[in-house]
Amino acid sequence: MTASTPLIIATRESRLALWQAEHVQARLADELGLTASLLGMTTRGDQILDRTLSKIGGKGLFVKELEAALAEGRAQIAVHSLKDVPMELPDGFMLAAVLEREDPRDAFVANDYASLEELPEGAVVGSSSLRRVTQLLSLRPDLRVEPLRGNLDTRLRKLDEGGYHAIVLAAAGLKRLGLGHRVRSLFDIGQMLPCAGQGALGIEIRADDEALAQSLDRLVHRPTLLACEAERAVSRALGGSCSLPLAAHGRWQGGTLCLDAALGHAEAHASPLLRASVAGDVTDVQAARALGQQAAARLRDLGAGSYLPG
Numbered sequence: 001m002t003a004s005t006p007l008i009i010a011t012r013e014s015r016l017a018l019w020q021a022e023h024v025q026a027r028l029a030d031e032l033g034l035t036a037s038l039l040g041m042t043t044r045g046d047q048i049l050d051r052t053l054s055k056i057g058g059k060g061l062f063v064k065e066l067e068a069a070l071a072e073g074r075a076q077i078a079v080h081s082l083k084d085v086p087m088e089l090p091d092g093f094m095l096a097a098v099l100e101r102e103d104p105r106d107a108f109v110a111n112d113y114a115s116l117e118e119l120p121e122g123a124v125v126g127s128s129s130l131r132r133v134t135q136l137l138s139l140r141p142d143l144r145v146e147p148l149r150g151n152l153d154t155r156l157r158k159l160d161e162g163g164y165h166a167i168v169l170a171a172a173g174l175k176r177l178g179l180g181h182r183v184r185s186l187f188d189i190g191q192m193l194p195c196a197g198q199g200a201l202g203i204e205i206r207a208d209d210e211a212l213a214q215s216l217d218r219l220v221h222r223p224t225l226l227a228c229e230a231e232r233a234v235s236r237a238l239g240g241s242c243s244l245p246l247a248a249h250g251r252w253q254g255g256t257l258c259l260d261a262a263l264g265h266a267e268a269h270a271s272p273l274l275r276a277s278v279a280g281d282v283t284d285v286q287a288a289r290a291l292g293q294q295a296a297a298r299l300r301d302l303g304a305g306s307y308l309p310g
């Protein structure tokens with residue numbers, strides 16, 4: 001591939017996915033002098049809205065069609081929310097870049113209440129994320145958590161139509177779409193630990209596209225990459241499926257990466273969360289992954305084995 005060959009970015013067609021693809025398109029142009037156009041695609045994950053992701057085949061549903069486009073040469077680049085990218089990429093693909101993370105926190109969104117604490121006893125909160133459900137119930141066992149899927153606009157509409165007292169969404173997505181004003185409060189990281197990779201963007205390419213990999217390397221944000229590698233390693237070590245209520249978040253204190261992880265029971269969502277915190281001086285991907293494995297080992301010591309699906 002030469003610098004003058006226009007690139008094609010495969011993207012889902014939700015507003016958030018298009019924002020993310022356009023963001024990468026702009027950075028390719030501004031920082032690497034590369035021209036790219038967008039190829040919009042509808043994925044199975046976008047079409048099936050009435051069942052939870054874990055029941056219909058997991059987060060991989062959002063990336064498979066984009067990978068097919070890469071494999072067939074219809075596109076060279078796929079842009080994903082990193083948290084939607086499975087822990088193991090299929091053979092033939094690689095993550096060529098992880099970009100600087102937006103706010104990784106989860107947001108409390110409601111029309112009549114300013115925070116989780118303000119919700120009345122027994123209030124209905126919308127979320128289909130097992131990770132959010134288990135943490136919500138651990139903070140407020142009285143709440144009724146009801147399924148809520150669809151893209152961000154759909155979820156906000158369902159809130160506005162009165163189906164829920166409140167909903168929980170990633171702050172990053174709301175901010176990217178100019179919907180930051182819908183955030184009533186942000187959960188503390190310690191209260192509502194984010195999903196591995198939350199708020200970060202990943203750029204996937206064909207593993208044999210070495211020249212492109214080398215170009216994209218200049219877009220990598222190392223602190224985000226290393227934190228996300230540690231977070232994703234926790235998930236990978238525990239089996240890595242999105243049917244697990246698993247949270248993992250790494251934050252930097254100087255050169256030390258502090259990694260927190262929490263695991264809820266795969267079926268009994270009211271079981272107490274298992275929590276582990278580890279820290280280490282991390283300077284490369286290998287050390288980041290080792291830190292993640294250390295956190296996973298701690299969770300196993302605490303009894304994670306009986307929390308995982310049999």
Ligand SMILES: NCc1[nH]cc(CCC(=O)O)c1CC(=O)O
Pocket residue numbers: 081082083084168169170172173197198199200201
């Ligand atoms: N699971 C869907 C999804 N994938 C990425 C984001 C938000 C942006 C991000 O976390 O990077 C969202 C929405 C949400 O979880 O509220």
